[in-house]
Amino acid sequence: MGTELPVRRGAVAFLVLAVGGLAVLGRLVQLQVVEHSRWVRAAQAVQEDLIELPSRRGTIYDRNGTALAYDVPAWAIALDNSLITKPELLVDLAVRELGLPRSEVLTKVYREGYFTWLDRKVDYEAGRRLRDRARELGARGLLFFPTWKRAYPQGPLALPVLGVVGVDGEGLAGLELVFDSQLRGKPQRIRVLRNARGQVQDLWVESQGVPGKDLRLTLDSRIQWACEEEIEDGLSKYAGAERGFALMMDPRTGEVLALAHGPRPDPEKPDPALLNPWAITQVFEPGSTFKALTGMIAFELGVAGEEELFSGDSPFVVRGVPIKNARGQSYGTVDFKRAMAQSINTVFVQVALRVGKDRMVEHLRRLGFGARTGIELPGEVEGIVRPSDKWTELDLAVSSFGQGIAVTGIQLGTAFCAMANGGNLVCPRLLPGPTEVRGRAASPQACERIRAVLGYIVGLQASTGWLAYVPGYKVGGKSGTAEMAVPGRGYVPDHVTTGMAAFFPWDRPEYVLIVVYQTTDNPEFWSGQNAVPSAGNIVRRLAALGVIRPYDKTALGRSG
Amino acid sequence: MGSAEGRILVVLVFLVLAGFLFVYSASAPLSARLTGDPWALLKRQCIGAVLGFAAMMVLWRVDYRVWSRGDDLFLGLCWFLTALTLVPPLAEGGRWLRLGPFPFQPSELGKLALVLFLSGSLVRRGDRLQDWKQGVLPHLLVLGAFGLVLLLQPDFGMLVTYAALVAVLLWVGGVPIRHLGVTGAAAVPFLAALLFGAQYRFERLLAFLNPELYRDTFAYQTYQSLMAIGSGGILGRGLGASRAKLFYLPSAHNDFLFAVVAEETGLLGALALMGLIGLLVGQGYAVSRRAPDKLGALYALGASFLLGFQTVLNLGVVVGVLPVTGLTLPFLSYGGSSLMVSLALGGLVLGVARASRASRVALLVPEAWA
Numbered sequence: 001m002g003t004e005l006p007v008r009r010g011a012v013a014f015l016v017l018a019v020g021g022l023a024v025l026g027r028l029v030q031l032q033v034v035e036h037s038r039w040v041r042a043a044q045a046v047q048e049d050l051i052e053l054p055s056r057r058g059t060i061y062d063r064n065g066t067a068l069a070y071d072v073p074a075w076a077i078a079l080d081n082s083l084i085t086k087p088e089l090l091v092d093l094a095v096r097e098l099g100l101p102r103s104e105v106l107t108k109v110y111r112e113g114y115f116t117w118l119d120r121k122v123d124y125e126a127g128r129r130l131r132d133r134a135r136e137l138g139a140r141g142l143l144f145f146p147t148w149k150r151a152y153p154q155g156p157l158a159l160p161v162l163g164v165v166g167v168d169g170e171g172l173a174g175l176e177l178v179f180d181s182q183l184r185g186k187p188q189r190i191r192v193l194r195n196a197r198g199q200v201q202d203l204w205v206e207s208q209g210v211p212g213k214d215l216r217l218t219l220d221s222r223i224q225w226a227c228e229e230e231i232e233d234g235l236s237k238y239a240g241a242e243r244g245f246a247l248m249m250d251p252r253t254g255e256v257l258a259l260a261h262g263p264r265p266d267p268e269k270p271d272p273a274l275l276n277p278w279a280i281t282q283v284f285e286p287g288s289t290f291k292a293l294t295g296m297i298a299f300e301l302g303v304a305g306e307e308e309l310f311s312g313d314s315p316f317v318v319r320g321v322p323i324k325n326a327r328g329q330s331y332g333t334v335d336f337k338r339a340m341a342q343s344i345n346t347v348f349v350q351v352a353l354r355v356g357k358d359r360m361v362e363h364l365r366r367l368g369f370g371a372r373t374g375i376e377l378p379g380e381v382e383g384i385v386r387p388s389d390k391w392t393e394l395d396l397a398v399s400s401f402g403q404g405i406a407v408t409g410i411q412l413g414t415a416f417c418a419m420a421n422g423g424n425l426v427c428p429r430l431l432p433g434p435t436e437v438r439g440r441a442a443s444p445q446a447c448e449r450i451r452a453v454l455g456y457i458v459g460l461q462a463s464t465g466w467l468a469y470v471p472g473y474k475v476g477g478k479s480g481t482a483e484m485a486v487p488g489r490g491y492v493p494d495h496v497t498t499g500m501a502a503f504f505p506w507d508r509p510e511y512v513l514i515v516v517y518q519t520t521d522n523p524e525f526w527s528g529q530n531a532v533p534s535a536g537n538i539v540r541r542l543a544a545l546g547v548i549r550p551y552d553k554t555a556l557g558r559s560g
Numbered sequence: 561m562g563s564a565e566g567r568i569l570v571v572l573v574f575l576v577l578a579g580f581l582f583v584y585s586a587s588a589p590l591s592a593r594l595t596g597d598p599w600a601l602l603k604r605q606c607i608g609a610v611l612g613f614a615a616m617m618v619l620w621r622v623d624y625r626v627w628s629r630g631d632d633l634f635l636g637l638c639w640f641l642t643a644l645t646l647v648p649p650l651a652e653g654g655r656w657l658r659l660g661p662f663p664f665q666p667s668e669l670g671k672l673a674l675v676l677f678l679s680g681s682l683v684r685r686g687d688r689l690q691d692w693k694q695g696v697l698p699h700l701l702v703l704g705a706f707g708l709v710l711l712l713q714p715d716f717g718m719l720v721t722y723a724a725l726v727a728v729l730l731w732v733g734g735v736p737i738r739h740l741g742v743t744g745a746a747a748v749p750f751l752a753a754l755l756f757g758a759q760y761r762f763e764r765l766l767a768f769l770n771p772e773l774y775r776d777t778f779a780y781q782t783y784q785s786l787m788a789i790g791s792g793g794i795l796g797r798g799l800g801a802s803r804a805k806l807f808y809l810p811s812a813h814n815d816f817l818f819a820v821v822a823e824e825t826g827l828l829g830a831l832a833l834m835g836l837i838g839l840l841v842g843q844g845y846a847v848s849r850r851a852p853d854k855l856g857a858l859y860a861l862g863a864s865f866l867l868g869f870q871t872v873l874n875l876g877v878v879v880g881v882l883p884v885t886g887l888t889l890p891f892l893s894y895g896g897s898s899l900m901v902s903l904a905l906g907g908l909v910l911g912v913a914r915a916s917r918a919s920r921v922a923l924l925v926p927e928a929w930a
Contacts, residue, residue, distance in 0.1 A: 009731050009732045012731075013728045013732060013861075014865065021834060021838060023876070025834065028789065028879060031786060032790060032792055032826060035790050036793045039786065039787050039790025040790070042791075043787045043790075046787070047806070195806030195807050195808070196808040
């Protein structure tokens with residue numbers, strides 16, 4: 001053609017361009033093929049958020065199918081601060097509809113950023129009202145996420161046992177904590193695509209949630225209710241009573257039918273201290289309720305008999321230390337049953353000395369003291385039973401009436417279950433399942449004999465347990481009053497634990513009932529005035545509710 | 561249309577349409593935010609396309625030899641307009657002149673002027689090119705005059721483009737290789753001084769060397785671009801599904817449009833696009849080889865080299881193998897001046913192609929297109 005160009009020169013220029021193009025191509029392959037997943041992750045980290053919406057949490061039922069805690073629909077409400085059009089209106093609305101403090105709402109609304117939780121547990125209706133009002137008034141910037149809120153149809157019933165859940169629907173205490181993974185299910189995961197200015201561009205469900213599984217308990221809400229009402233009553237009735245619990249178990253299976261703590265927490269705003277199931281998590285010295293167990297051990301070992309005579313004089317001196325009866329009273333010569341009825345310390349000291357340190361500690365351990373029971377609640381403690389080689393004669397002597405050792409309420413209940421079922425140390429449980437026996441605590445004969453004694457004394461007007469007598473229900477049991485030891489102060493006269501450990505009917509027990517009260521400002525706090533009548537009242541309440549029926553119709557004519 | 565013209569025309573139309581598609585996708589969030597209308601920037605781009613196709617038609621249909629007359633005046637005018645961008649009341653953003661409602665970038669038009677002028681000048685000088693003072697010096701002075709203004713704007717990328725165009729046209733136009741070598745070697749310290757003399761250029765160099773380290777500062781744009789491209793994978797996120805355009809990647813609709821293309825359509829889309837531009841440039845080179853005269857050959861070669869060079873430079877920046885410069889991707893990036901001039905350059909190639917075909921078939925077939 002007519003060109004006089006150096007053709008090769010042009011080719012070189014375009015070859016350079018082609019090389020440049022190939023370099024770009026290589027780079028594209030590197031970025032888009034080799035490093036692809038890395039860049040996807042990097043982009044995701046910058047551009048996306050993950051929102052987890054909790055799925056409906058499982059319902060907690062009592063043994064009869066009564067719901068104790070379930071999830072109801074609610075709203076989690078957030079602010080998209082970049083979209084807010086009418087901040088003053090929004091503040092007014094939030095204060096009025098959600099009942100939030102104005103100062104809190106103000107700081108949240110006038111905050112920099114694009115996402116601020118306003119309130120994560122808004123009642124369904126309140127949230128709907130807020131949404132409708134905001135729409136009407138044209139106040140933009142509110143984000144509504146459907147969520148769930150724990151509701152307690154029975155009010156505070158068994159709340160320290162159930163525990164509570166947090167804002168993310170996670171169990172924080174009690175059974176809600178222990179069975180969290182089962183109750184919680186899987187949350188719905190939502191991906192949110194944001195632009196660089198923080199505004200939401202798109203959102204999609206990444207994985208569907210799976211609702212939580214329900215939980216059925218051994219608790220019987222009627223019994224639980226009766227126990228809680230009685231403890232609340234007791235706390236208001238008995239001078240100085242500050243807190244108390246009532247534990248009811250089926251001795252044959254170890255099932256916990258009721259575990260009532262008072263004062264009761266408010267389910268809307270629970271006080272953490274009141275949520276503590278201290279019948280599990282704290283120890284106390286059981287005091288004279290322990291005489292029942294000392295007696296059972298003595299029967300088991302054959303070192304005492306029901307009719308055997310003892311000196312009831314006070315004081316009884318052990319290794320130079322005088323041990324007195326309550327109020328320093330002397331009783332002369334008494335038989336074992338009367339010593340039990342009148343709770344005569346000096347007699348049980350003599351019985352304990354016959355048992356001996358080693359055998360005493362061994363039998364206490366067989367009864368489950370000094371070890372966790374394994375009940376399905378967090379924070380259980382094991383109590384204190386020191387090894388026998390650390391014991392003095394005096395330790396042995398006072399252990400007979402429940403001093404110098406520390407037990408939990410559930411341990412005491414489990415020990416009395418063994419007494420009630422013929423010697424099996426069952427595992428206490430809050431969830432139904434096959435009965436588990438941890439070991440043998442005593443022979444059926446010893447159990448039967450001590451139950452007869454305890455049944456006899458409750459029916460005796462002159463006994464400390466008389467006020468637990470309910471005609472026809474054959475209550476047996478033993479009461480106790482113990483000063484509390486306070487670190488650095490020793491036993492403090494106005495710090496008192498009172499208790500009643502009972503079962504009925506005493507010949508073939510179906511229920512074990514432990515009632516405990518504590519005071520820190522009443523030196524005249526006696527079990528006979530509070531724990532014992534409370535135990536009787538609980539039996540009466542159960543009778544009135546129709547949960548139990550009289551076992552001995554011939555006794556119904558007797559005056560109570 | 562089996563001819564070179566037909567192929568070029570089809571490619572140009574495809575490129576402009578692809579540009580519409582991706583400019584719309586990449587600019588919709590920005591348009592919506594700025595004007596409330598997601599189509600706003602695309603509408604302006606359409607105006608650029610209409611004017612560009614008009615220019616293309618003129619350059620195609622009019623005998624290209626006409627353009628060598630007055631090409632020095634045209635170049636002078638372009639220089640003057642470019643210099644005007646340094647006058648604050650007329651300027652917009654350093655590189656643009658305010659022309660009614662539309663900003664106009666005279667340095668873009670300068671590319672066309674430079675192709676016309678250099679080619680014309682090289683043809684006019686003929687054998688005198690063997691003399692350094694005749695062959696290199698005048699053209700170097702022209703480049704220097706533009707370079708001064710471009711550095712003051714500042715638009716380093718455009719200067720590099722101009723320099724490459726000058727070098728290639730002188731080289732292909734017949735200037736002795738040693739002249740070019742010496743001149744190029746002399747330019748190296750000058751370029752180094754430029755690079756390290758301006759803080760922003762030095763920062764861009766740092767960013768280029770280590771995007772990961774400076775990803776929140778100097779290299780933010782490059783890093784976002786790499787993220788967009790890399791996350792696109794082989795098949796892409798899908799048309800319209802770019803995330804970089806959601807204000808993560810600055811200039812997503814103009815200088816960094818290719819990142820959005822690669823994010824939305826993946827490696828395949830990116831390759832297709834590069835293939836189209838490669839086809840255009842290759843056709844341009846072929847046209848240049850078949851040109852009826854030296855002027856036409858230089859026109860076609862200069863125009864297609866310019867398009868190819870600017871594409872490689874832009875893609876190099878976007879994929880992070882070159883430091884960031886403010887160059888558009890021809891035909892595709894948002895920007896009326898760029899689109900118009902790119903189409904005009906395409907038109908120039910078409911004009912040469914038409915003339916070469918006419919010179920071959922004129923005796924046999926009547927002009928079918930006239």
